[in-house]
Amino acid sequence: xxxxxxxxxxxxxxxxxxxxxxxxxxxxxxxxxxxxxxxxxxxxxxxxxxxxxxxxxxxxxxxxxxxxxxxxxxxxxxxxxxxxxxxxxxxxxxxxxxxxxxxxxxxxxxxxxxxxxxxxxxxxxxxxxxxxxxxxxxxxxxxxxxxxxxxxxxxxxxxxxxxxxxx
Amino acid sequence: xxxxxxxxxxxxxxxxxxxxxxxxxxxxxxxxxxxxxxxxxxxxxxxxxxxxxxxxxxxxxxxxxxxxxxxxxxxxxxxxxxxxxxxxxxxxxxxxxxxxxxxxxxxxxxxxxxxxxxxxxxxxxxxxxxxxxxxxxxxxxxxxxxxxxxxxxxxxxxxxxxxxxxxx
Numbered sequence: 001x002x003x004x005x006x007x008x009x010x011x012x013x014x015x016x017x018x019x020x021x022x023x024x025x026x027x028x029x030x031x032x033x034x035x036x037x038x039x040x041x042x043x044x045x046x047x048x049x050x051x052x053x054x055x056x057x058x059x060x061x062x063x064x065x066x067x068x069x070x071x072x073x074x075x076x077x078x079x080x081x082x083x084x085x086x087x088x089x090x091x092x093x094x095x096x097x098x099x100x101x102x103x104x105x106x107x108x109x110x111x112x113x114x115x116x117x118x119x120x121x122x123x124x125x126x127x128x129x130x131x132x133x134x135x136x137x138x139x140x141x142x143x144x145x146x147x148x149x150x151x152x153x154x155x156x157x158x159x160x161x162x163x164x165x166x167x
Numbered sequence: 168x169x170x171x172x173x174x175x176x177x178x179x180x181x182x183x184x185x186x187x188x189x190x191x192x193x194x195x196x197x198x199x200x201x202x203x204x205x206x207x208x209x210x211x212x213x214x215x216x217x218x219x220x221x222x223x224x225x226x227x228x229x230x231x232x233x234x235x236x237x238x239x240x241x242x243x244x245x246x247x248x249x250x251x252x253x254x255x256x257x258x259x260x261x262x263x264x265x266x267x268x269x270x271x272x273x274x275x276x277x278x279x280x281x282x283x284x285x286x287x288x289x290x291x292x293x294x295x296x297x298x299x300x301x302x303x304x305x306x307x308x309x310x311x312x313x314x315x316x317x318x319x320x321x322x323x324x325x326x327x328x329x330x331x332x333x334x335x
Contacts, residue, residue: 004174
């Protein structure tokens with residue numbers, strides 16, 4: 001059996017944490033995929049999760065598409081959007097879910113990624129977001145950081161990093 | 168017959184020069200679903216179209232698709248019936264990343280559905296792209312090809328990878 005779709009690292013938070021980092025990512029896969037379930041201690045409405053590559057916070061651009069159940073919108077900016085984050089004042093025990101796909105993370109081109117996130121809480125503040133992201137940097141990705149737009153990730157938030165190999 | 172391993176790479180094609188078509192033939196029927204990951208640059212800007220078939224690519228008007236997309240300033244949706252291929256993304260000369268989920272591709276009783284997710288942040292007509300495609304055929308799929316809708320070419324280094332997903 002080919003060694004593909006392999007769990008590289010799993011993180012389940014035991015306490016409130018501001019950010020997580022997957023470091024020393026093996027350079028032996030073709031693509032990376034991150035699956036996460038998070039909730040914030042911040043009381044602002046649901047917001048985004050931000051990403052960094054190799055500790056870098058610059059040279060990011062994105063186009064996003066969101067739907068809230070009653071409206072749609074699209075925009076672009078220099079943010080590092082990479083998913084959704086439920087907030088502390090929303091329905092108890094509801095966590096947002098997001099997936100990030102990073103193809104060809106070891107290549108010498110600029111790095112594109114897609115992120116799909118939902119924040120559903122059986123209330124009015126719910127929605128879905130799709131992101132086309134680009135990191136205009138040709139370096140291979142060796143570490144990935146994930147931070148909430150505001151506040152900290154609550155305990156039991158989970159983050160999984162998978163490696164996908166095409167051979 | 169035992170199903171294949173899940174999320175197993177079936178084939179990868181890398182454009183070695185300017186190629187008008189990437190074609191996969193003889194696709195194993197041992198899986199439940201297929202996932203296709205594309206990272207391509209193109210010599211012309213248009214839709215990236217995907218044809219499927221059994222024994223040959225169906226180029227008849229047996230496909231339909233519905234698109235939801237955002238271009239950075241507005242969200243929009245459109246639908247195209249009776250097209251001659253599935254449209255899986257909008258592509259140009261910059262980096263285009265596309266993921267396709269092709270469900271239940273080997274069954275011989277239902278029409279085939281494909282979900283796609285495309286990315287490009289460097290072209291005003293490209294964007295966050297999501298589509299659902301239907302191929303109106305009950306034939307099992309054992310061939311897939313990729314072309315640029317403008318009859319432009321895939322440039323060198325573009326990659327197309329086919330993965331098999333087994334339910335059991």
